[in-house]
Amino acid sequence: MAEISMSAGRFRRLGETDRPSVEIEVDGEQVVALEGDSLLVAVLASGRTLRRSEFGDGDRSGFCLMGACQDCWMWTAEGGRVRACTTPVRAGLRLITQAMSEDLWPIPA
Amino acid sequence: MIIVGAGPAGMRAAEALAAAGIRPTVIDEGQLSGGQIYRRQPVNFTRRYEALYGADAKKARALHKAFNALQGRIDYRPETLAWNLRDDVLHIVTDGVAAALRFDALILATGATDRLAPIAGWTLPGCYSLGGAQIALKAQACSIGARPLFLGTGPLLYLLAYQYLKAGAPPAAVLDTAPFAAQVKALPDLAVRPGFLARGLMFRARLRAAGILIENGVEPLAIEGEGKVAAVRYRTAGGTERRIACDAVGMGFHLRSETQLADLAGCPFLFDAATGQWRPDADRDGRTPRAGIYVAGDGARLLGADAAEAAGRLAALAALTDRGMEVDMAEVARLRRRMERLDRFRRGLATAFPWPARLACAVADEVIVCRCEAITAGNIREAAVGKDAPELNRAKALSRIGMGRCQGRFCSSAAAEILAEARNVPLAEVGRLRGQAPIKPLSMATVKGERP
Numbered sequence: 001m002a003e004i005s006m007s008a009g010r011f012r013r014l015g016e017t018d019r020p021s022v023e024i025e026v027d028g029e030q031v032v033a034l035e036g037d038s039l040l041v042a043v044l045a046s047g048r049t050l051r052r053s054e055f056g057d058g059d060r061s062g063f064c065l066m067g068a069c070q071d072c073w074m075w076t077a078e079g080g081r082v083r084a085c086t087t088p089v090r091a092g093l094r095l096i097t098q099a100m101s102e103d104l105w106p107i108p109a
Numbered sequence: 110m111i112i113v114g115a116g117p118a119g120m121r122a123a124e125a126l127a128a129a130g131i132r133p134t135v136i137d138e139g140q141l142s143g144g145q146i147y148r149r150q151p152v153n154f155t156r157r158y159e160a161l162y163g164a165d166a167k168k169a170r171a172l173h174k175a176f177n178a179l180q181g182r183i184d185y186r187p188e189t190l191a192w193n194l195r196d197d198v199l200h201i202v203t204d205g206v207a208a209a210l211r212f213d214a215l216i217l218a219t220g221a222t223d224r225l226a227p228i229a230g231w232t233l234p235g236c237y238s239l240g241g242a243q244i245a246l247k248a249q250a251c252s253i254g255a256r257p258l259f260l261g262t263g264p265l266l267y268l269l270a271y272q273y274l275k276a277g278a279p280p281a282a283v284l285d286t287a288p289f290a291a292q293v294k295a296l297p298d299l300a301v302r303p304g305f306l307a308r309g310l311m312f313r314a315r316l317r318a319a320g321i322l323i324e325n326g327v328e329p330l331a332i333e334g335e336g337k338v339a340a341v342r343y344r345t346a347g348g349t350e351r352r353i354a355c356d357a358v359g360m361g362f363h364l365r366s367e368t369q370l371a372d373l374a375g376c377p378f379l380f381d382a383a384t385g386q387w388r389p390d391a392d393r394d395g396r397t398p399r400a401g402i403y404v405a406g407d408g409a410r411l412l413g414a415d416a417a418e419a420a421g422r423l424a425a426l427a428a429l430t431d432r433g434m435e436v437d438m439a440e441v442a443r444l445r446r447r448m449e450r451l452d453r454f455r456r457g458l459a460t461a462f463p464w465p466a467r468l469a470c471a472v473a474d475e476v477i478v479c480r481c482e483a484i485t486a487g488n489i490r491e492a493a494v495g496k497d498a499p500e501l502n503r504a505k506a507l508s509r510i511g512m513g514r515c516q517g518r519f520c521s522s523a524a525a526e527i528l529a530e531a532r533n534v535p536l537a538e539v540g541r542l543r544g545q546a547p548i549k550p551l552s553m554a555t556v557k558g559e560r561p
Contacts, residue, residue: 010235010337010357014276016154016250036151041249049234049336055483059336061234063480063519065241066145067138068222068367070514070550071480081552085244086140088151 009045010061025077025094039084039095040065040072050074050084052098059097075099110428111136111199111210113191113370114218116144117414118406120176121421122216127182129429129436134184134210136191136201142176144220145240146414148248149173161247163272164308165414172418193546194373197401202551206558214401214428217370218421219408223361224386225519226469226526227478227486228260230332235357238519239265242359243272252278254357258341260329262287262462263363264309271312274319281355283316284343286362286465288326298457301450322353328468332358363462365522367408372544374402380537383459384411385466386522387541393445395424396431403428411458416451419444469523470530478527479520481513486527493531500540504528514550517542 019034026043033042040062043050049059050072062072065085072084077094110126112119115137126133135142141149147169150156158166179185186203193200199210223238230236237245237253239261245251252273258281259270270283299306316323326346333340333352342352363384371389372378376397378387388410395403405424406417423444426436472478474487492498492508501524504510510524511517517524521542528539 011245011249011251011253012255012278014246014250014252014278016150016156018155019153036153038249041245041251045251053232053483057232057477057483059234060232061236063236063241064222064238065244066222067549068515068518069238069480073514080554085241086138088140 009047010049011041011044013045022089022091024089024092027095027097033089035089037089039074039082039087039089039093042089043074043084043095048097050097054099110134110214110216111212112216112218113199114144114220114406114408115139115142115176115185115187116218116220116406116417117147117172118220118408118417118421118424119144119216119218120172121418122218122405122425123179123183123185124175125422125425126429127179129425129434131429132183133216134186136189136199137185137187138190140188142185142187143169143173145244147172148244150248150250154250156250168414190549190551191370192548192551194370195546200546202555203558205552205555207555208558212401214403214432215374216395216403216405216421216424216428217374217408218404218406218417218424219367219370221364221366221407221411222518223265224363224365224464224522225360226362226465226523227472227476227520228329228332228360229473229476230334230338231358231360232477232480232483233332233334233338234336235334235338236332237357237359239263239269239359239361242357243269246272246276252276252357253359254278254338254355256281256355257357257359258282258284258353258355259359260284260341260343261359261361262465263361264305264458264462265361265363266462267309267312267316269359270316270321274316274321279319280316280321282322282324282341282353284327284329284341285323285325285462286327286329286468287462288346291463292325292461295457295461298453299461301453301457305454362464363458364407364411365518366411367518369516369544369548371397371402371404371408373546373548374399376402376404378541382537383456385464385526385536393423393448394427394441395420396427401428401431410452410455412448412451412455416448416455419447419451423448464522466526466536469526472523472527478523479510479513481515481520482509484508484510484513484520486523489524489527490531493528498528499532500538501525501528501542502540504539505542511542516545516548
């Protein structure tokens with residue numbers, strides 16, 4: 001079974017690593033997280049970013065972590081939207097870092 | 110009676126109402142009660158209170174215990190968003206199911222977020238609010254990077270740097286935009302809470318002893334990197350330009366109140382010139398001019414967690430008094446005295462850690478101010494001058510500043526400064542963004558619930 005990343009991530013785990021692992025999928029790749037992780041932590045600890053800005057200014061990795069800035073939205077393979085900082089990790093979840101259709105969001109001229 | 114928020118203010122308000130034999134409904138967006146300062150870790154985490162809350166461990170334990178003891182006597186609804194308020198009806202949504210709750214009295218204990226000013230590069234992955242960097246540590250036992258740099262001003266800047274040091278992630282540097290002289294000037298006001306002041310000095314001393322650079326009076330120039338944070342460039346108080354390598358940034362300039370629900374309730378707002386912020390008008394007990402609406406805690410006035418506990422109780426006692434119930438007036442007097450003392454401390458904090466208005470006005474045209482929709486300072490200036498927007502809501506219509514999904518929470522402080530500067534008018538004159546429902550984004554899949 002794959003091991004959790006301790007050092008390669010954007011976020012670093014400083015403790016509480018003695019938790020059962022949980023596997024999710026991000027853009028089709030397997031990510032190993034720990035039970036009790038938020039989705040934000042699960043994805044950032046694996047070294048990935050959360051999402052690509054719809055306004056063409058690059059990748060984002062969240063900002064406020066308290067559900068206020070909405071800069072950690074991710075999409076599920078089923079087409080749903082999740083706020084990664086307030087959503088706990090769940091085994092088998094399939095996440096996508098980019099909105100499936102750019103038409104879903106107003107792009108200013 | 111309904112309470113919105115289950116941080117220190119909301120929790121103590123619930124306790125006071127329950128003690129009077131009332132069964133309040135407590136709406137909490139969090140999964141677990143506690144709010145931000147006394148945020149609880151997930152149930153399968155094992156760190157002790159002392160590790161999580163440091164010198165505040167005793168207070169955190171007491172507060173959590175008091176709220177846990179209310180089980181069965183309050184209607185506690187975690188993971189629930191209060192998204193609208195109209196005609197004495199609060200609209201909520203839990204897990205995609207909406208409901209409308211009528212109320213006789215509503216206590217808004219909605220807390221605060223970090224107050225932000227944009228810096229070039231602040232949308233790079235690896236850049237977080239100071240509050241966010243603290244949540245990573247407290248709620249998830251993570252640091253935001255291997256070599257994080259903390260930037261901004263306010264008591265949280267030093268507390269957080271110290272917490273990271275203690276947790277094994279020593280910061281690359283602590284860069285405070287407030288001049289050291291401001292902190293010295295504030296000493297008499299800060300001294301009304303000697304314990305808090307002593308802790309602040311201790312954080313500084315411990316950071317220095319660990320060899321961590323602390324600079325005061327800096328001017329942040331840019332957060333640099335390609336696809337991730339690599340360095341922070343700034344100008345020292347002496348005018349020298351410096352660059353410090355880091356892989357993450359925590360930034361913030363003290364706090365701003367969450368006031369959207371008070372706004373939707375029709376509460377009048379006052380401008381506080383000392384901080385350049387608007388807050389709902391309320392008497393010393395938290396009563397607003399709107400009958401039945403009370404405000405408490407950092408969502409009303411930024412007095413911190415201790416004051417929030419007192420304010421939550423006071424607002425609950427005010428609501429009970431207004432309903433003709435008898436309350437202990439000696440306790441009310443005691444709580445009011447406590448609030449007055451803490452208000453002096455608040456003024457001290459505003460002096461010690463001033464909002465960097467000049468920095469916000471001077472943001473270069475190409476810098477992104479609105480993280481949601483990449484609206485730049487130049488876009489705001491174009492709305493202000495080219496399109497003649499006299500106040501923030503007009504500037505919003507013309508430039509989309511504050512129109513994004515955070516609804517101006519992280520851009521409006523700076524946007525107001527940029528607009529006022531461009532129009533050459535006092536800050537108060539450009540007003541404030543009106544709260545709009547839903548105050549946070551709702552899913553299109555939200556359905557109406559069967560039962561309130």
